[in-house]
Amino acid sequence: MVTTDRQTRYAARLNAFKIGAETHWPGKNRITAIDLMERGKSAGLNAADLNYPDHFEHTSAGELSRAMDTMGITLNGLAMRYYTDPAFKLGAFTHPDERVRRAAIDITRQGLDALADMGGDLMTLWMGQDGFDYSFQAGYGQLWDHTMAALEEITAHNRAIDIAIEYKPNEPRAFALMPDVATTLLALKELGAPNTGVTLDFAHVLYADEMPAHTAALIQRHSRLLGVHLNDGYGKWDNGLMVGSVHPVQTVELLCALVRSDYDRAIYFDTFPDHSGLDPVEEARTNIDVMQRFWRIAEQLADNAQLQAAMERQDAPISQRIVNAALYGDAKA
DSSP states (O other), rough: OTTSSSOOOOEEEGGGGGGHOOOOSSSOOOOOOOHHHHHHHHOOOOEEEEEEEEGSSSHHHHHHHHHHHHHHHHEEEEEEOGGGGGGGGSSSTTSSHHOOOOOOOHHHHHHHHHHHHHTTTTTOOTTSSSSSTTTTTTOOHHHHHHHHHHHHHHHHHTTEEEEEEEOOSSSSEEEEOOOOOHHHHHHHHHHHHTTTTEEEEHHHHHHTTHHHHHHHHHHHSSOOHHHEOOOOOOSSSSBOTTTTSHHHHHHHHHHHHHHHHEEESSSEEOOOOOGGGHHHHHHHHHHHHHHHHHHHHHHHHHHHHHHHHHHHHHHHHOOOOOOOOHHHHTTTT
């Protein structure tokens, strides 16, 4: 069971810490991933997810590992970022040119090697560029076949590393090939590789018109939940708002599912303070603060016999009163 008396690992979107770089690092021409992690550490983060290849452009895997050891930051994993190559705009694994598909697979294999050099075991694939924008633009079966072929090669490259698929309905493509949990689980079932699973992004789940805790249950039933990205939004697009700012009840319900399943990986704040010019350090501190509160509530509710009995009866009025009391306190106080 996840408990608040142990140190929960928190990571965040490192590129957000570039906000105000000219003030935070006056006269510094090149901001490295190490700089970003140091600023994140000042906010209370104790884990990191690094993007490949952009966070490795001016810093080696060894340098990153040594710096993280010095700062007391653990590596949660790497995430592939294909947007660094303009050729992938028409697709990485689904590009019509075999040479481009091969380049995408090869750079992913390089990322897996860098991850292994750092002693990590989790690679997250967000395939936002793999999809379509128009009717009659592509053969859907061909897009699927190319993706399956790429994933087969990638998962076989190093079976000691888990490959997590992070799905998203759209953006940058109008339609993503992996837009929801059902399609993603179908792909993983077809793939049949033992070192695979899903990363659940809260805002992506919302605008896939899914309920986060329900999604987590499906993932855990049919695959493995390898990553959790927390944020919030209004269900229209990837807002990347602070945790619990719009959907506190749904967030706590998801955390209850994590408590019951003994989820023990880092929580990654995939938020966008840069969209509205927020201080990224204060934003991260707020995310950590609300998470510490929500963990305590989730631990209380996960084993609450009255709540479980109400849920077994599907008695929503009673379950809501129990949850409201845990979230907001006694109404008579």
